[in-house]
Amino acid sequence: NAGVMQNPRHLVRRRGQEARLRCSPMKGHSHVYWYRQLPEEGLKFMVYLQKENIIDESGMPKERFSAEFPKEGPSILRIQQVVRGDSAAYFCASSPFGMGGDNQPQHFGDGTRLSIL
Amino acid sequence: AQTVTQSQPEMSVQEAETVTLSCTYDTSESDYYLFWYKQPPSRQMILVIRQEAYKQQNATENRFSVNFQKAAKSFSLKISDSQLGDAAMYFCAYMGTYTGTASKLTFGTGTRLQVTL
Numbered sequence: 001n002a003g004v005m006q007n008p009r010h011l012v013r014r015r016g017q018e019a020r021l022r023c024s025p026m027k028g029h030s031h032v033y034w035y036r037q038l039p040e041e042g043l044k045f046m047v048y049l050q051k052e053n054i055i056d057e058s059g060m061p062k063e064r065f066s067a068e069f070p071k072e073g074p075s076i077l078r079i080q081q082v083v084r085g086d087s088a089a090y091f092c093a094s095s096p097f098g099m100g101g102d103n104q105p106q107h108f109g110d111g112t113r114l115s116i117l
Numbered sequence: 118a119q120t121v122t123q124s125q126p127e128m129s130v131q132e133a134e135t136v137t138l139s140c141t142y143d144t145s146e147s148d149y150y151l152f153w154y155k156q157p158p159s160r161q162m163i164l165v166i167r168q169e170a171y172k173q174q175n176a177t178e179n180r181f182s183v184n185f186q187k188a189a190k191s192f193s194l195k196i197s198d199s200q201l202g203d204a205a206m207y208f209c210a211y212m213g214t215y216t217g218t219a220s221k222l223t224f225g226t227g228t229r230l231q232v233t234l
Contacts, residue, residue, distance in 0.1 A: 033221065040234050042121075042224035043162070056221060091162060093222075105152070106222065108162035 002027065004094050004109035005074075012115045019079040019086070021112045025094030031055075032075040033106060034067060037089040050073060065103075087116045121211050123127045125227035128198045131233050137184075138228045142208030150212045151185065151192045154187065157205040165207070168192065177231045196230075204232045 005024040025032050030051050030099050035043040048056040049069035060067065064082075069075040079086055090113075093106035120143045130136035153165040166175045168185050175183050178198075179221070184193045196203055211223040 031220070035222070035224075042221070045221040045223070048220050059221070065138045091159060093162075094222075105164050105167060107164075108154075110159070110161050113160075 002094055004029075004056050004107050006090075006092050006109035006111060006112050009110065010113045010115070012117060013092075014117045015083055018079050019114055021077040021079075021090050021092075021114070022074045023077070023092030023094075023109060024074040026107055029094035029096050029107070031068050031095045031097065033093045034075075034077050034089045036092065037111070039088070039089060043075045043091060046077075069110075082114075082116050084116050087114055095117050118222055119146075119213060119223050121209050121223050121225035123228050125208055125228045126226075127231070127233070128224050129231040129233060130203075132201060134199055135195060135197045136199055136206075136230065138196075138207050138209075138230065140192045140194070140225055142190050142192065143228045144190070144211065144213065146213045146215055148214045151183075152210040152212070152223075153177070153181070153183070153192075153194045154208045154210060155203075155222075156207045156208060156227070162208075166194065199232050200231050201232050202233075203229055 007022050032049045034046040037043045045059040047060050047067045064080045066078045089111045091111045093108045095106050122141045128135045149170045151168045155163045155165050166176050167180050175185050180197045182195045206227045206229050208227045210222040212222050
């Protein structure tokens with residue numbers, strides 16, 4: 001009964017490169033959420049996706065960041081032309097339905113720590 | 118916008134003793150969910166306990182219980198019989214039920230709990 005799987009666990013990129021973070025939700029979950037955690041801070045919501053649809057991207061930076069959740073395969077968070085300020089832990093969570101509240105809490109992966117040199 | 122405030126950056130408790138972590142939030146919604154998540158050094162996000170705002174009864178999960186004061190917008194976590202394994206960062210989180218707040222968690226900045234012998 002695998003949980004939310006994120007890879008890689010740790011990703012190192014140089015400034016200007018692209019970073020791709022992958023998230024496979026729990027079995028039976030079709031809703032995916034991405035959060036970013038800067039050092040010594042709480043998690044900040046970035047984007048909420050359903051299969052092939054972006055439901056809420058109100059927390060995504062307007063430039064360089066994009067996310068997708070294709071019909072087949074994992075959800076991908078893509079950061080183009082990374083800068084030092086992108087260094088953070090990126091967490092993915094999933095739930096079987098939307099809302100993620102009553103009896104359907106969001107289950108989190110272990111995160112990807114992105115380091116920009 | 119909804120905000121979550123954790124005013125205790127660090128707390129310390131002796132093993133077997135009880136500790137209470139504070140959390141206040143601000144919202145104009147009447148129906149919502151509140152959560153406490155634990156983040157140990159492994160960085161995994163673990164759901165500790167959740168509370169539905171429409172339920173007056175305080176949630177409990179084994180040694181963990183909450184004191185939910187809706188009028189005061191307060192949601193504290195009590196850990197009884199503290200164990201060394203309880204040492205972690207604890208995040209309070211809010212999720213609304215209306216468009217724009219549903220399905221995304223708003224986190225506080227966290228409280229680092231130390232457990233001493």
